[in-house]
Amino acid sequence: VSPLASNLLSGNSRFGLMLNGAGTLGTSVRNNLIGTNFIGAGPLPNGDAGIAIFGAVQSVIGGNDGASANTIAFNAGPGVHVASGLQNSVLGNSITLNGGLGINLGVGSVAVNDPGDADTGPNALLNFPVLSVVPNGVRVEFNSAPNSVFRLELFANTACDASGNGEGESFLGGIPMVTDANGNFVLELFPGQDGEFVTATATRR
Numbered sequence: 001v002s003p004l005a006s007n008l009l010s011g012n013s014r015f016g017l018m019l020n021g022a023g024t025l026g027t028s029v030r031n032n033l034i035g036t037n038f039i040g041a042g043p044l045p046n047g048d049a050g051i052a053i054f055g056a057v058q059s060v061i062g063g064n065d066g067a068s069a070n071t072i073a074f075n076a077g078p079g080v081h082v083a084s085g086l087q088n089s090v091l092g093n094s095i096t097l098n099g100g101l102g103i104n105l106g107v108g109s110v111a112v113n114d115p116g117d118a119d120t121g122p123n124a125l126l127n128f129p130v131l132s133v134v135p136n137g138v139r140v141e142f143n144s145a146p147n148s149v150f151r152l153e154l155f156a157n158t159a160c161d162a163s164g165n166g167e168g169e170s171f172l173g174g175i176p177m178v179t180d181a182n183g184n185f186v187l188e189l190f191p192g193q194d195g196e197f198v199t200a201t202a203t204r205r
Contacts, residue, residue: 003027005029010044019053032070033070035073044074046075050098055085075098079103083106084106084122092174134188153171155172
């Protein structure tokens with residue numbers, strides 16, 4: 001495993017960081033500032049994606065502990081663009097105020113969910129959780145391969161993203177989710193705070 005940690009990756013004409021194919025298997029990217037100034041509080045944007053992944057496999061951007069989180073903000077393109085490659089995990093980061101999607105699989109638009117998650121592409125075009133407002137919080141619904149284990153992560157944001165598929169400003173926590181025989185998982189209630197916009201990601205375990 002190749003670690004890349006505690007760097008300022010900002011102000012580049014294209015990507016803050018590119019993971020490109022051979023030699024990047026299992027790369028770990030932890031605790032970096034990407035697109036921000038040296039204290040992480042203001043913009044020093046990259047001209048495209050904060051992180052671009054081309055053909056990399058099993059890289060981990062961030063991690064399950066707070067110390068591994070990257071701050072990926074202010075970039076002209078997506079926060080993380082998985083253009084090609086498989087089993088790349090994006091976990092626990094602060095991704096906000098980027099010009100594109102927080103996490104972009106493949107093309108620039110949102111990859112549409114499909115029943116049973118049978119489509120293929122970057123990161124297997126994994127379906128995303130669908131959130132709906134319920135009393136005292138949000139309901140989470142997810143559909144993918146049946147009888148499989150995933151990780152659900154939830155994030156708070158101070159504003160709603162114009163795309164309708166927001167970024168992830170502040171990490172709230174993560175839990176395992178196991179789909180049933182029909183590929184479904186439902187979390188009936190995740191408590192929310194007034195004025196808080198909640199987003200969620202799914203990662204194959």
